[in-house]
Amino acid sequence: MADRHHGTRTRCPAAPDPDPTPCEGPHDAATILYPHGREVAGCVHHCARILAGLEGARVHPFAPAGSAMEIYLRARELPPTAWEIGK
Numbered sequence: 001m002a003d004r005h006h007g008t009r010t011r012c013p014a015a016p017d018p019d020p021t022p023c024e025g026p027h028d029a030a031t032i033l034y035p036h037g038r039e040v041a042g043c044v045h046h047c048a049r050i051l052a053g054l055e056g057a058r059v060h061p062f063a064p065a066g067s068a069m070e071i072y073l074r075a076r077e078l079p080p081t082a083w084e085i086g087k
Helices: 042-055 065-075
Strands: 030-033 039-042
Touching: 030 042, 030 065, 039 042, 042 065
Parallel strands: none
Antiparallel strands: 030 039
8 A cells, every 4th residue: 555655555544644753563553533433543653643632532442452551541641743842
């Protein structure tokens, strides 16, 4: 699958375009549910970053418990759009 930046997919589908950070772990570690029904699978790192910046988002209830907990713990430590301030 082509990545918008590099020609081959190197980042998970949850990685926002403006966020330059690399993925951590499997690209399908969990799925984030957007408030209006959209879903996106991603690595723990990028799922946490989405969760931190999207009010009403949540981790899919069938995500592995370890991944879900890590995402919630990371998200609570991040500001929305963390990449804008270098986090």
